[in-house]
Amino acid sequence: xxxxxxxxxxxxxxxxxxxxxxxxxxxxxxxxxxxxxxxxxxxxxxxxxxxxxxxxxxxxxxxxxxxxxxxxxxxxxxxxxxxxxxxxxxxxxxxxxxxxxxxxxxxxxxxxxxxxxxxxxxxxxxxxxxxxxxxxxxxxxxxxxxxxxxxxxxxxxxxxxxxxxxxxxxxxxxxxxxxxxxxxxxxxxxxxxxxxxxxxxxxxxxxxxxxxxxxxxxxxxxxxxxxxxxxxxxxxxxxxxxxxxxxxxxxxxxxxxxxxxxxxxxxxxxxxxxxxxxxxxxxxxxxxxxxxxxxxxxxxxxxxxxxxxxxxxxxxxxxxxxxxxxxxxxxxxxxxxxxxxxxxxxxxxxxxxxxxxxxxxxxxxxxxxxxxxxxxxxxxxxxxxxxxxxxxxxxxxxxxxxxxxxxxxxxxxxxx
Amino acid sequence: xxxxxxxxxxxxxxxxxxxxxxxxxxxxxxxxxxxxxxxxxxxxxxxxxxxxxxxxxxxxxxxxxxxxxxxxxxxxxxxxxxxxxxxxxxxxxxxxxxxxxxxxxxxxxxxxxxxxxxxxxxxxxxxxxxxxxxxxxxxxxxxxxxxxxxxxxxxxxxxxxxxxxxxxxxxxxxxxxxxxxxxxxxxxxxxxxxxxxxxxxxxxxxxxxxxxxxxxxxxxxxxxxxxxxxxxx
Numbered sequence: 001x002x003x004x005x006x007x008x009x010x011x012x013x014x015x016x017x018x019x020x021x022x023x024x025x026x027x028x029x030x031x032x033x034x035x036x037x038x039x040x041x042x043x044x045x046x047x048x049x050x051x052x053x054x055x056x057x058x059x060x061x062x063x064x065x066x067x068x069x070x071x072x073x074x075x076x077x078x079x080x081x082x083x084x085x086x087x088x089x090x091x092x093x094x095x096x097x098x099x100x101x102x103x104x105x106x107x108x109x110x111x112x113x114x115x116x117x118x119x120x121x122x123x124x125x126x127x128x129x130x131x132x133x134x135x136x137x138x139x140x141x142x143x144x145x146x147x148x149x150x151x152x153x154x155x156x157x158x159x160x161x162x163x164x165x166x167x168x169x170x171x172x173x174x175x176x177x178x179x180x181x182x183x184x185x186x187x188x189x190x191x192x193x194x195x196x197x198x199x200x201x202x203x204x205x206x207x208x209x210x211x212x213x214x215x216x217x218x219x220x221x222x223x224x225x226x227x228x229x230x231x232x233x234x235x236x237x238x239x240x241x242x243x244x245x246x247x248x249x250x251x252x253x254x255x256x257x258x259x260x261x262x263x264x265x266x267x268x269x270x271x272x273x274x275x276x277x278x279x280x281x282x283x284x285x286x287x288x289x290x291x292x293x294x295x296x297x298x299x300x301x302x303x304x305x306x307x308x309x310x311x312x313x314x315x316x317x318x319x320x321x322x323x324x325x326x327x328x329x330x331x332x333x334x335x336x337x338x339x340x341x342x343x344x345x346x347x348x349x350x351x352x353x354x355x356x357x358x359x360x361x362x363x364x365x366x367x368x369x370x371x372x373x374x375x376x377x378x379x380x381x382x383x384x385x386x387x388x389x390x391x392x393x394x395x396x397x398x399x400x401x402x403x404x405x406x407x408x409x410x411x412x413x414x415x416x
Numbered sequence: 417x418x419x420x421x422x423x424x425x426x427x428x429x430x431x432x433x434x435x436x437x438x439x440x441x442x443x444x445x446x447x448x449x450x451x452x453x454x455x456x457x458x459x460x461x462x463x464x465x466x467x468x469x470x471x472x473x474x475x476x477x478x479x480x481x482x483x484x485x486x487x488x489x490x491x492x493x494x495x496x497x498x499x500x501x502x503x504x505x506x507x508x509x510x511x512x513x514x515x516x517x518x519x520x521x522x523x524x525x526x527x528x529x530x531x532x533x534x535x536x537x538x539x540x541x542x543x544x545x546x547x548x549x550x551x552x553x554x555x556x557x558x559x560x561x562x563x564x565x566x567x568x569x570x571x572x573x574x575x576x577x578x579x580x581x582x583x584x585x586x587x588x589x590x591x592x593x594x595x596x597x598x599x600x601x602x603x604x605x606x607x608x609x610x611x612x613x614x615x616x617x618x619x620x621x622x623x624x625x626x627x628x629x630x631x632x633x634x635x636x637x638x639x640x641x642x643x644x645x646x647x648x649x
Binding site: 289293301302 | 464466485486487488489490491495496497498502503504505506507511514515516518519562563566
């Protein structure tokens with residue numbers, strides 16, 4: 001009891017300090033100078049209440065834990081029908097899902113479709129990083145670098161050489177893979193934290209390079225006016241550029257800016273399906289198992305004659321190419337990119353998606369990507385406290401379900 | 417089949433093996449005994465190319481493997497059961513075994529899988545269970561089974577009896593003898609000198625990185641100095 005009392009006082013103190021700094025004072029502009037204003041009485045009331053909650057929460061931590069332990073954990077796998085009925089149901093469910101994904105955008109608002117497109121980009125990124133971190137167990141903190149490489153590949157090729165989106169898609173993936181290969185070769189001898197630091201540095205290098213290579217990348221101003229993808233040469237703009245036709249003219253319908261949004265969304269769906277299919281295939285191939293085996297035990301892998309450099313490099317390269325894919329699409333969707341889009345926090349969010357989803361599990365990663373992109377949007381009305389809530393959610397999540405939303409499943413025998 | 421000639425191995429500045437010469441002939445069980453830190457595991461790892469020997473010669477079926485990378489050596493027809501089992505605990509027994517046959521084609525894999533499951537019926541019972549959930553003895557069987565999946569002609573075993581109950585050790589040694597009857601040559605590193613020397617055709621005694629004695633298994637078992645040092649008088 002005494003230990004938990006100290007603990008409670010300590011935690012409450014920290015909460016008080018943090019809350020005072022973050023909520024209690026506000027920096028505002030007053031004329032030409034900056035002024036610090038204290039919070040009003042009601043806000044101080046909230047802060048004290050919060051400190052009280054932390055204090056008693058820590059004081060009775062054991063009881064609270066016991067209480068939480070009694071809450072049944074959602075057993076998602078139990079929802080799945082067993083055995084043969086699942087096998088017959090699976091293709092139907094999958095096709096229903098795909099049809100739903102395709103029809104859905106025609107029924108909702110433009111903003112929702114846009115958000116869904118963003119979510120799909122994060123799903124792609126999450127799936128790519130899942131190979132590197134979740135399967136091969138290589139902690140990569142600079143994943144966003146490959147995303148940037150993909151995005152800039154399309155932006156630059158389109159700006160200087162007039163390449164189309166569809167042509168750039170494979171090129172971006174290939175180039176990002178090359179970067180992954182070049183980076184991977186020297187650094188994959190490193191392990192764990194060392195690898196994390198080197199990849200972190202690489203991510204920053206790419207961003208700073210893009211920021212300072214003003215003559216080509218436009219530096220911090222970025223590249224704007226990137227061409228949108230076309231549907232077999234049909235454009236989605238109001239007026240066609242020279243020698244082209246627009247989508248609405250071709251089909252003889254009225255112009256609507258919504259067409260473009262939906263079209264981008266559909267491309268994203270297509271890309272995600274391709275990525276899921278390819279990665280799923282790879283995971284079932286021996287190389288997929290080799291990634292997992294390498295994560296489990298490197299020495300055992302070597303004793304079986306596996307070349308660890310090749311295996312790590314393949315995971316790294318494939319993850320990078322997925323990011324390149326996503327980056328290319330991102331540039332096309334945004335129409336404008338700058339190094340600001342590829343800061344470290346992006347890497348952190350993608351990593352959080354992988355960890356939250358359950359390392360190695362594809363469905364988990366997809367779910368987590370949805371949660372991680374939609375929640376901040378939903379919490380928009382909390383404005384300043386959005387990220388605070390986001391952080392809180394992640395802490396709660398890791399406490400409650402540390403293995404992720406949908407942990408990677410392996411067959412096992414049940415003891416009866 | 418396997419021949420080491422005057423092999424020296426260093427860890428950085430420290431020399432772990434001094435002029436070690438060992439020979440393993442086809443169809444034999446050869447055992448290497450020695451105290452903790454004598455260099456037994458180092459010797460085995462040197463054969464596998466990690467660390468590589470700094471001088472001397474290592475021949476496997478007449479071919480020099482001293483300069484080869486570990487991954488290449490391990491595809492030559494020798495397999496190693498590393499110390500401490502080192503199974504993939506998150507993977508199922510089936511997947512563990514499959515990893516062992518990574519470089520075999522499908523037919524060879526299936527044939528060898530039947531064979532290994534015949535040797536270790538226990539693994540068949542546990543086929544879809546995660547490796548890490550099994551008992552120590554079962555894990556050791558899995559580790560040996562996994563090494564056998566590549567259909568090796570020479571099997572290197574590093575302390576297969578480590579941390580196992582006497583009855584399980586008995587079983588493991590019976591299996592080692594059976595493997596010999598099937599034509600697999602075996603090089604066995606053991607602390608459990610008594611058991612190892614009983615089934616071995618020949619044995620080497622390693623002390624401080626040097627081979628100090630070599631004889632038939634039987635002779636070593638009855639040798640006074642060996643009895644005193646390793647067999648408890």
